[in-house]
Amino acid sequence: MSSTEVLNVPDSELSSEEIIARNLKVVEAHFHNETPETVDKALELYGPDIVWEAPARGMVYTDPAEVKEAYLGIFRTVRYHRLTTLRRFATEQFVFDDQIGDVTIIGDEMPNLPYGPGTRLNARVSHCFEMKDGKIVREIVYELFREAGSAVDNDDIPADAQVQVFP
Incomplete structure (x- = not known):
């Protein structure tokens, strides 16, 4: 089957390799659409009981x-x-993603965020996506906020890490 054909096929009809490839593709599309303009496309990748x-x-x-x-x-x-x-890998049921975001806090609309506007952070953000039939059924995001340049702002970054810079 082509990659387009497997998007709406139950896991039970795919090989292990096809499921894993699809899971990675779904998570990549989810991240790609995590923007104010395209967030609805990211949400379409969730299962009905997210x-x-x-x-x-x-x-x-x-x-x-x-x-x-x-x-x-x-x-x-x-x-x-x-x-x-830093890394992203998948199984037939899960996708794990590990990233570092160099960010500035500019607002106050994230409940229980321990930093206020104006704070520059390096946020270690790890995701565990639970997948079923090409949909995300659970997204757990582990956010580790550290002030940029602080004693705890320290990571082992693999040589092949992918870096995306925003204007």
């Missing part, structure tokens, strides 16, 4: 409308300067 969690901030959302509002709040709170993808 659970979205940010444990460090104590946030759990199960209503797609609340997930969208949470994303819009993030967009109004965080300005990205650079995003470094």
